[in-house]
Each structure stands twice: as C-alpha cells, then as structure tokens.
Amino acid sequence: MFSNYLQNGIEAAKRVWSRIPNSDDSELDGAPLLSTTNANGVESLDYEVIENYAYREEQANRGKLYVGYHVAVKWFFALLIGICTGLAAVFINIVVENFAGWKFELTFNLIQKSYFAGIVLYVLINLALVFSSVYIVTQFAPAAAGSGIPEIKGYLNGIDIHGTLLFRTLIGKIFGSIGSVGGGLALGKEGPLVHTGACIASLLGQGGSTKYHLSSRWPQVFKSDRDRRDLVTCGCAAGVAAAFRAPVGGVLFALEEVTSWWRSQLMWRVFFTSAIVAVVVRTAMGWCKSGNCGHFGSGGFIIWDISGAQDDYSFRELLPMAVIGVIGGLLGALFNQLTLYVTYWRRNYLHKKGTRVKIIEACLISVITSVISFGLPLLRKCSPCPEADLDSGIECPRPPGMYGNYVNFYCGKDKEYNDLATLFFNTQDDAIRNLFSAKTVHEFSAQSLLTFLVMFYALAVITFGSAVPAGQFVPGIMIGSTYGRLVGMFVVNFYRKLNIEEGTYALLGAASFLGGSMRMTVSLCVIMVEITNNLKLLPLIMLVLLISKAVGDAFNEGLYEEQARLRGIPLLESRPKYEMRKMTAKEACGNQKVVSLPRIVKVADVVSILQSNKHNGFPVIDHTRNGETLVIGLVLRSHLLVLLQSKVDFEHIPFLNDSTGGSRQMRHNFNEFVKPVSSKGISIEDIHLTSDDLEMYIDLASFLNPSPYLVPEDMSLAKVYNLFRQLGLRHVFVVPRASQVIGLITRKDLLIEDNEDSSNVELRSTGVRFRRRNNRMFNRNADVERPLLNGLLS
C-alpha cells in the first residue's frame, strides 16, 4: 500500500502544490492575499447550521435514538483518537531513539580510532536522515513542514487551509519528523505530534481518506464543520498529551492555545481522550521496558524527573528568578522576531526558487549543525572529574551516548570529562536531563554554557522555517535551561548556600523561554509541572511565566500568532479591535455590490454569476404577491455547484415548485451537500452543461439557508465582530432597519424543559420550570415539519 501510495503522492504533490500556503507560486505577484482567497487555498469554515430543506428533513427523520447514537459515536471517536495518537507517538519515539542510538553507537566506536572518520560518519548519517525528511516533505506532503500548530489554530479559528489535514500530510509529518529529529537538527517532535493528532482526528472523522480509497461511509456522522472542529480539538489535546506525557497539560494546551471555541462538554471529552493517550503510552512503555524496543527506553518520552531538586526557596532567591523571567521574555521575543524575519526572507526569496533549493537548504543546515555539535566540543578543554561521591551514584567519566552527566569526549586523561560534549554531542532529551540534573554543582563551566547558548540559539533560528516538520518546544527548553543554569551558577556562587540547586534554575529558565516565546500561561505551567514531576515548583514557575510573558508581550505577539500572520492565516482574535467601535456594519461592507439570486433562477445566470466572482454565498431574493421584495435566505456556492452537477432539479418552466408544502419530494440526500474535508470540492470549471441545460430553471427554495444571521446596517462593527467570532460564522447579512418588531426573546423564552423529565416534574415544576411551554410545544409539533418558507410565500 505504501509504495503505491508514494508513487501516487509524488505526482499528486505537484498538483496540490499551488494550493499549499507555503508553496512557491502562491504569492508571486504580491497581490493582497485575502482578496484572492480561493487561489491561496485559504477558505473560511462555516460553523453555522445550514437550515435548508434537506437538513430539516433529516432532523425530522431523526429520533431520540439517533441523538444517543451520535453521542456514542463521538465518544467512540474520542477513544479512537486517543489510541491512534498514542500509538503514533510511541512509534515516532521508538524509531527516533533507535536511529539516534545507532548513530551515537557507530560514531563512538569509530572515534576510538579516528576522530576525523567519526565526524564524517556522524555528518553523513545526519545528512541522510534530514534528506529523507526534507524529501518526503517537499515532494509529497508540503503541508507537513513546520510545526503545524499555527495551521491547526487557524482551522479551529474557522480557516480551512487546504492540505493541512490530509492523509498525505499525516504520513509526511510522522516520517518527516522522524528524519528531522533523528538527524539531530535543533528542533523537536512535539509540535508535529500535535499536528499528527489533529490529522488523525480529522481523518477518522471523515472515515478515512477519500483520495486513496481508504474511506468507509459508516462513521460519517460528522457532517458539519462544527463536529469536525470538536474532533480536531480532541486530536490536538491528544497530541500534546502524547508528546509530553502530560494529559492535563494537553487539555489545557488545546484550550488555551489552540481552540477559539470551547464548551464544558467538550472539555470532558477532550479529557477522556488525553487519559486514553496516557494509558496507551504507559502500556507501550511498560512493554518496551523488557527490551523489545532496541535503544528506546533510556530516553524517549520527555519526562525529566527532578524530584531531587530543592523543595524550598528563600525570598532572596526570588530576585534572580525574576531576572530569569526577564531574560526569558527578552530572548523569547527576540526569537519570535528573528524567526519572523528569517521565515519572511525564506518565503519571499529563497523558497521561490523551487523545491531543489529547499532540499539543499535543509541539507546545508544539517551539515552545519552536525559539524558544530561535533566540532565545538573538540575545541573545549576537558575538566577533571569531581571527587567520587559514592552515595549519589554518579559515575565519571561515563561512555557517551548513554544517559549520564560526565562524558569523556576527546579528553586526554581517564578521569576527565567534556562538559560541552555533554550538551552538544548528545540527544536533546539527554542534554536537557543533564541541564536539569540536581546535585551536580559546578558540572558545567560558564564558558561552555554560554557557547552552547549562543550556538544553539542561532541554530534554532536558522532551522526554524526550513521545509521539515519542526517543533519549538524542545529547542526552547534547551535554550531556556542553559541560561537558567547560568543564572543558577551565579546564584550558587553569590549566595553560597548549600540547598540551592542549579537544576531548579534550569527548569525555571526553560519555563521562562517558552513563556517569552509562545506566551502560554496555565497550560505551559501544567506541562512543565507534569514533565518534571515536581509540584512544589509550581508557584515559582507561575512567577517566572508571568514575568516572561509580560516582558515578551511588550515587544511582539506570540510565536504562533506571528507565524500564522506570516503564513497568511487570518486569525480572528477573541476581542474586536478598538477601531471597530467607531465603524458601522455598512461601512465595513464598503461599496461592494451584493450579488444576489432570484428564487427561480435560470441555470445560465447561475453559471455566469459563479464564473464572474469568487463569493461563497449569495443572498436569494423573492417577491411576494404584493410585489415587495423579500430576502429569503443564503445559498452557498458549494451547494449551487452540487445542484449544477447533478442536474436533477432543473425545470423547464419557471414555476413556483410546490408551494403548498408537506409532500415535496426531495431529490437530494443530505449527504450530497456535506462539504468534503480534505479536498477542494468541485469547481465551476469542472461542470459541463449543454445549452439545453443552460436554458432551464432551478427553484432554490429548498437548498438555501432560510435564516442566516443578520445585523442592522448601523450596528457598530465591534458588535458585528462579536457575533461573527463567537458564533463562528462565515456570512453575516447587513440589512436595513426593520419596520416592526414581531417579538422580543428574553431568557425565559429559552428555558424549555426536556420532555423526558416529566417523570419528576411534580418536584421540579415548583422551581424554575413551568409547564405552559411544554403544552404549547406539543400542539405545535404537528405543523412544524413543513418547510418554513411555504407559509411565508403563499
């Protein structure tokens, strides 16, 4: 399957190319991105329920049983997402650890003979791994480059970027991140895992990939963007939970950083998914402990247990900790700014030159990284081992490549170790473990730490944005814990107290850099606590995060927001801009002419309208018998295209089709109107109509959304924004002031009792509930299934 798939994919990649936001030709002419929305592959999602005839008919056919089925399926999918994401994370970790293990083993065997042969081998292995990653990504899954979190964030904000959630992207992400992480680049596998979780969720939700004929129809209960959004949220949380083994952190990450909408029922389901991930990962690791997984087991999942760190802290220590926060804010903001410039330059100058340049670039970065990480420790003088402390169980020197603090690398004497090699010439997980380690005062010299900080920071900046899957968590932790440990060394020297641990400062440094760059608060706090397994440092982490986020916010936005902006993902923030209070809805629409359709429309007119513009929704206007015009709803471009393609609704005469209601024969299944998730759907160019067809008519009444949300023309744009953003809409009608008010809806009109609860209505009716409404509703059920428009238009 996979080989067939690869062939298929390489050809397909070229076609898909133009739709991916970071592809070559997307911004060639520098045209304003948003006015050519479709060309760029960025499209709005629609979280509004389209209440057309087909929807209403489906609703009417559903029983209470269906609701139960729907809920059960949702939970079943939460379970599936948890299991699949957990397994994907385990797979990635096992493979990466094994590659890294073999790499270091081979290299170390070789440097016993020749350091030159060692460096060549090391560079070549890394190059091969990185090349495989960049080749997969560029040729086959361009949307898999980068961390993917900005795209997922965009998706959950209501923007569909084609390619983000494809099966191809999932495969590219998994194998690409194996290559890039295994190849020793300055990036992590955590962001890609979030994207992986989201892809898995989306693919499960649509029942597989339609393109590769892997789909099944039965699980397609997730027909609306709204349901898919919930699944993707679960997938995100599962990804974080799997990446950090932090189930609560995963839930909070999804909540704080990624989603734009949230409800407490969803929290409960997301929590379940995270718990499943934790169980899956724990089970797999238990299985690996018995040696089934090769090199995996010594490193792997990032859990840096610092339970040996200091429990208490004096108030005097708060000052250096605040300093760490400030440094984190500054370096984090600088990181965001530098990556923004680098990415900008890359997109507009370098990557325009084609795929080949991207591959060369990634390979070049790999060689530079390998040479630096091998070469710099060679230049460093070795330090003598500290006096053996038998109690602590720390051995010095230790053969490198294994977990351990003191590595003998290019040292003359036996009892010496190379502190820079401990950091640079090691897997990132082990390097972080060394930086966090307690009871190892004076292990690192300030000079080594500074060298490492500068070099690694530079490497992380240039690596960011190359065409490989790349997370920013682990590099951020590396950078942060390095300067944190530096501050800790200073504190140890200055205060001369024994119970100060440098490892604690390293942890705070890591938190501060992530806070300064990503600007998360609660979720980062919980993730840091969960990965270090030490709850006592929680108040200190909170303090450091508050400071670093505040400092960072003074300079720029968070990493993901900056990148989303650069990638042309138009995120809507939760609050309207200040200027919007002074604008009205009418002003926001500008003088743009509204293209509307009549209810009975000629096919030729539909075709010409669809060809002449790119709008995704069209108001439908009808005339009452008195001759007044009346807006009867909104019809979507995608629905019009379905109608044009199927042709079954074409009529020869422009008569009102069956306005007496009730018995109307529906020629379409609701499923036909369901938007496909991972493909662009049909385009007007793909539809071929005969000239006879063009002379026919369609009655749009059954296919339109009869009640889109609307605002009066002089409502302030801030209020429109709230409506749009809170409800996740795609179109809002701006209409003139109404001539009358038919009714006022207040809270009491919305308090309707479930019918089932009538068993204990005796007790409840004394409280808030009242029965009048129930009765009214029963009387009404009889005539409610008729389409609403008929009453209006007769």
Add this chain to the structure above:
Amino acid sequence: MFSNYLQNGIEAAKRVWSRIPNSDDSELDGAPLLSTTNANGVESLDYEVIENYAYREEQANRGKLYVGYHVAVKWFFALLIGICTGLAAVFINIVVENFAGWKFELTFNLIQKSYFAGIVLYVLINLALVFSSVYIVTQFAPAAAGSGIPEIKGYLNGIDIHGTLLFRTLIGKIFGSIGSVGGGLALGKEGPLVHTGACIASLLGQGGSTKYHLSSRWPQVFKSDRDRRDLVTCGCAAGVAAAFRAPVGGVLFALEEVTSWWRSQLMWRVFFTSAIVAVVVRTAMGWCKSGNCGHFGSGGFIIWDISGAQDDYSFRELLPMAVIGVIGGLLGALFNQLTLYVTYWRRNYLHKKGTRVKIIEACLISVITSVISFGLPLLRKCSPCPEADLDSGIECPRPPGMYGNYVNFYCGKDKEYNDLATLFFNTQDDAIRNLFSAKTVHEFSAQSLLTFLVMFYALAVITFGSAVPAGQFVPGIMIGSTYGRLVGMFVVNFYRKLNIEEGTYALLGAASFLGGSMRMTVSLCVIMVEITNNLKLLPLIMLVLLISKAVGDAFNEGLYEEQARLRGIPLLESRPKYEMRKMTAKEACGNQKVVSLPRIVKVADVVSILQSNKHNGFPVIDHTRNGETLVIGLVLRSHLLVLLQSKVDFEHIPFLNDSTGGSRQMRHNFNEFVKPVSSKGISIEDIHLTSDDLEMYIDLASFLNPSPYLVPEDMSLAKVYNLFRQLGLRHVFVVPRASQVIGLITRKDLLIEDNEDSSNVELRSTGVRFRRRNNRMFNRNADVERPLLNGLLS
C-alpha cells in the same frame, strides 16, 4: 464601624428580605417563578454593549491612553482581588483553627474528670458557634446561606440574584462560615470562600458598598456587566486557589465549573490573581509558623501531603479502583438526589414558618452532630496499639486534639486507641489526614469506617440546606475517603501485597465522590493533585473521575446544577435543547403583544407603560418622512427610569430635537446610566411626577440602543439560542424578513490592522494585511462621531 454597621444591617435585612431568593415569602403562592421575575429578585444581566448616544460620546472622548489606563486598572484589580481573597482565607482559617483548638483543649481537660461534663461543654461550645453563624445569616445576610456557588454560577451565566454580591453578604459569609465550620457541622469552608472571593471582586469593582457609604468613585471603570463578570470570575478562581492552596486548580475551577464565557486574555488575568493568592497565603503561613497565630499551624489549610503513598500500581488494582469510581458515582448521585429532596422540603414547608424555625433547625442539627461525634466513639471498643515502629515516627496513643493517628479516647488501658474517635472527634482536616495516611495498615476497623460513613453521610445530607454558609468539598472528601479506605482494606487483605497503601485508595475514593456529586473533571483532577502534592496518582484520579462522573450522569445532574434549578436560577446551558431545532423564533415569542414606544413620547405614556408591565426593554418605533415605520432601537426600563427621575430631558413640544447632529448638548453623564451592582436601582413607584411633567414629551433617540441584535422571525430557536447564549444577551428582536441585503460581512471585512503597527507594515503587508482598509478607515474617521440616527431620520 462594625457595630454601627450591625445595627444598620438588622433593620435593613427586613427590607431586603423579600428580594432574596431563599427568603420566606418569595414563593408563597407557588406562582410560576419566571413570569414574575422581578418579584423574586432574579434578573437577567446584559452583556451587550448599549451603544446609545452617551456611550458613543464617551467612546469618542477616550483616547488610546484611556484604553491603557483601563487595562492597567483591570490588572491592578486582579492584584487587589488576589490579596484581599488571600487575606480573607487566612483570616477564616486562623480563627476557625483557634476556635477548634480551644474547644478540643477545654473538652479534653474536662474529660479527664468527667465524660458527662465533657459532652455538655462540647455540645454547648458547638451550639454557641453554630448559633452565632445562623443568627448572623438569618438576621443580617440571608444570601450568605449555602455554598453560594450556584448563585455565582448563575451570575456568570447572566442572572443577577439580588443580594448575592452585597457587602453584607460578604461579612455574613466570612463570619457565618467561621461559626459553622468551627462549630463542627458536617460542612466545609471552601464553597463559601469561592463566594467570598466573588463578593470581594464585585465590591472592589464597584468601588465599595454604596449603601454603607464606603464607596469611592475613582475605580468605577467597570461600568458594564461584562467588566464585572470578568472581575467576578477572577474572584471565584481566587477563592478556590485560597481554599485549597491550588492556584492552577482555581483557574480551572472557574473555567470549567463556574463561568459560561471565557477568553484567553481573561485566563491570563485569572492566572495572575491565583498566583497572587498563592503568594499571600504562603507568606501568611510563613508568618504563622513562628507561633503568631495560636492553634493555627498544626492544621488549617488543607494540604494533605501523601508523598509517602504508593508510586506504582499493578493492573490488577485497576478493578478495585474502578469499583471505587462506581461507588462514587452512585453515592454522589444519591447525595444530589437526597439533598434535592431535603432542600425542597425545607424551602416549602419548614422555612416558610419564619426565621425562628431556621435558627432552631440549625441549633438542633448542631446538637445532633455534637452528640453523635462525641457519643459514638464512646460506644466503640478500643483497639490495642500496633507494635511500635520507631522508624515511622508514629506515636501511639497520642493525646487527642493534636495531629496524630492514634487517639486515646475513653480507653481503659494505656496502650490502646479509639479508631472512631480519630475520625469523629477531631477536626475534619485532621480526620482526612488520618484517612489519607500511608504506612498505617489496619489502623481502622471496617466496622468503625462503616459506622462513620453512614453517620457522616446522613449528617451531611441533613446539614445541607440549613441557613448557614456551607461548602460541600470537605464533607465530600470525608465520605469518599472513608469508603475508599474500606475498599483499600479489602484490597490489602485480598491481594496480600505489601506496597498497596490504604491511603491511596482513600484519596481515590475522595476524588470519586466529588466527581460523582459535582461532576467536575479537569479542575477536580488538578485540585486533588495539588492538595495531595502527588503527581504520580494523576492517571488513577483521571480514571476514577471518568467512571464516577459517567455513573453519576446516568442518574441526575451535578450538585450545583440541581441546586441552581431548585433555587430558581434559570441557567442557560451551552447547547440548545434538541426540541429547539423544530421551533422558530416567532413561535418562541408566542402571541405576547410587543409593547413599543414612539421616538417622541409623552411622559404620561411612559409612566403608564412602565406601570402596566414588568418588561425590561422596549422597542422604539419611528416614522420616516415617507410614512414608513422603522424600528430605531431598544430602550431599557432602567434608562427610562433615570430619565423620568432627572426630568432634564422633558420638552414641552413634541419636536424632533436637533436632528442635524453633531452639536447636540448631552445633559446626562454616561455614569448616570450605569446600573448599580448591589442595589435594585430605582423603581417606578419611587418617582413622583407632577401633572405638568406628565404632559411633557421626551425624545428617546439619544438614550436608546440603536442596534440590538435581531433575528428573522423564522430562524430556528436553536440558532437564536446560540446567539443569545454565546453573546450573553438580554433581549433579541424578532423581526420580519428583510426586503434587501445591503452587504455581506465575511472574515476579510473583519481583519483590520491596528494603526500603531504601521512601523513594520513594510514587512507585514506582504502577508495577510492589506492597506486599502487602513486608508478607507482614515477617511472615515472624520464623520463617524455623529450619532448614527441622524443620517437615518433626516
């Protein structure tokens, strides 16, 4: 100040009485609660921005500086809320611990001589404390009874229950919970602390209590319900953070359980508040360690460190843990149902008989509780002490009243202890500590635990709903940990493994009962982890919570939802009911006639309309020059009352007042229209108008909200519900279909760049931003400050 205050308050209490939801006469006639909303003191809040002339003028006068000031004030208030709530929590804890300490000290000194004198003293002290609590609550702050969480939840859902956030309630809550917790009732101080935090936040936000002349005007920047909502959310989180010393748990509790709306900026501020609370509490406890706080220090803040508990668990243990989850779900659901019946009975039969009955009831419960907690251990045979284990540092027997596991109480021999007294005749904190304790296998007999479980469960049920401040957290933990420990004992006997700790099972039991009763997930999980300071049990707690919540949900709703319903708090859930999909907006309004006002209205008409109904908002209708009617906005009852009271806008002739715009002299300050938080505002009966006044006219144009949200008449009620709930509205207009569409607003119309960002617009304009809009906006700023209505009506 305080004595003056008390006098003042007792008189005031009688007047306020009728407005408080759980007062005597509120539901005498069993009338449907919602149709007489005002009479019951329940009123909707309005989270919509009222864009009237005064608001627009204020907005126009504000500069960017004002926005900065506003943000700074918000952060300053977050700080203040944190400090005040932390101090309140410290105060309550110190006082409660000291009362409890004295009580046990005195009693133990006495029972050396006579057990009978001991029980009399014990009962009397408890009675005195409980009496003080119930007296304060019934005479002075009736809204302080109960936990207060349902009311706060209602407030944040958009329902204002008068009395909930008064200064008087704050005082009643603090001193009432000191009495009730100190008096040894089966209730906790955690729920009341949440309410305390919310009261503090609300009072700070309005600048003190206007009634008691403690208010200052300067901090009144929080003029809308929306800003106050944010403050109260901060207060809730601060309350939980202070109660459990669980800052992250506090944020999550506010998020998951209490609020209905959330944005990530708010999360950041709430997080800050929680961190401040943690710092304040830690500082205060550090100060107390040096012996400044009397008996406080040995108990106090609930932190049950179970770091000695088992770290690992076998898969075989998952079955008994799942059983704990099921038991928790069943007992929790039963607890909710029983308390519902008891509360219902109390409200409708017992409490109708007046304040005196409430006081007698609480005193009776106190006596019963005291007698049972003293008497039952007397009947219990003492057990011999386990063999001394010098390493563990556990002393047996220990003098009771101190922290310790083995208490000698009515035991014949020296080397014996009474296991029931360890639980019953102890403060709740110490009892829980004993139940959670590790390395104490076979300390409790199954018989004692069962006795305690049954008795305490019964006491908790009858105590719930009496007129004292009462939290359900600590009783829930007591109940849950008792049956958890029972299961743990069974597991230890059955599996015969050494590393199984009964304390771990007790913790899981506590989590399961809280999950089964309150139905929280993530927040409860984090709170349990934070109070036990043991992160390794997280997956087990998640498992148990998932099971217990699922089991509980099969029977009824969560405790707070059930209580909110019984108290007549009409919460709107986040999702519309299924039936709403089949109803339209017009049907929901019913045949109720809409009462509307003309733009130029006679004062007499306003008065008669206000007197004839209880509506809170009225549509305003005007005629254009062509004679068409036009809905020009919504005017609020409260604003009309302000106009009637001030009389400055009365005109002798019904002329359109200044329709050329621009230079209109505003006679009102925006502040006059700000709704007071803690009082009911003015009523139509309070306003006295002369017959000359009644003949005059008012032009409402400047005072109405020109653009309330509106829906077309045949929109399904589910969509209306989403609009109403997501935006936190109070009124929605149902209007006929529009005759034309002026424009369509889509995502691109809402992407407006901040003007300040133009410094690096060079870089950014290549991405998502486009400059056209900026230019358009600048051109428009000039004519935007005119009231919008003028253009329309000319």
